[in-house]
Amino acid sequence: MKFHAIHLPRFVLVGEDIVDSVGRVCLDLGFAKGSTVLVLSGNTSTRYFGDVVRKSLAEVGFNAFLDTVEESSSSLLERVLDVAKETKPNLIIGVGGGKAIDLAKLASFKLNLQFISVPTSASHDGIASPRASLMNERGALSELAHPPIAIIADVNVIYSAPRRLLVSGCGDILGKFTAVRDWRLAHKLRGEYYGEYSASLALLAAKMVKKDAEMIGRHRKESVRTVIEALISCGYAMSIAGSSRPCSGSEHLFSHALSRVSKTRALHGEKVGVGSIMMMYLHGGDWKGLRSALKVLGAPTTAKELGVTAEEVIEALTLAHTIRPERYTILGDKGISQKAAEELAIATGVID
């Protein structure tokens, strides 16, 4: 019998000043006092919150360890697995923007343990998704793992993170407009499985961010909650679809291709946002509306703002279809020619 298993987070807590209640949440979730918890955080600003979480666990009787990670790479994953061998945790908690959450997700998946996501910024949809990105020699790879059993998102912590991170998260969310169009195309042309419910969830997140772009652009605290909820909704969409299809299409392929051809320090969601303007143009949709939402948010809409050259954008466009050949998108099997790529980038104002 064919079946499609859906794993979803059991508990989502979004509120103010809740980062120190992680210990109590773990008790509520049924983890017994005296069990061992491995907390992973970044080693710079998020380390502070990693320590807050560790203390909140110790206070209610858990045996908690904090380990810091500087990147999400295969070698660090091995190191985390070694630490886990020594400490024998019953639960792993990732506290951070992305890397610590990615590693907590992957390590717990490999060890068949539960994990909890405590995001300290809202820069991409990995905070609630079943996928994790991992760096190896070939660049960043996205791996299927499992979603967190709980997400504890402290609005004040995320609000105090650099605004650029939140805006990048919005770029990642707005990319769902093109990801869903690519998915529908793959369904029509390739008979690929398409789930209306998960596609609608991803689109709902993108619509919410587009509608609230002005408020988010002004960096109002209320808007932080909208972005967190939208990112969580994207994570649910991926869990329900059983793949990243509703959340990752040609705009993500462009973003990954750009990371390969340039040394840009632009954030994931910033590259996805720009990719999404160009892919929406190819889809014949409202690319201008998408671009103005990004502008209102204060997100990059041009090569210059991403810190890349026109040549790099063109090269990334021509390479994008090779990144994940099995993922059919508007770029087709053969991709886009150099000349068409240049015309596309000029027509959408990404390059001059």
Ligand SMILES: [Zn+2]
């Ligand atoms: Zn993304």
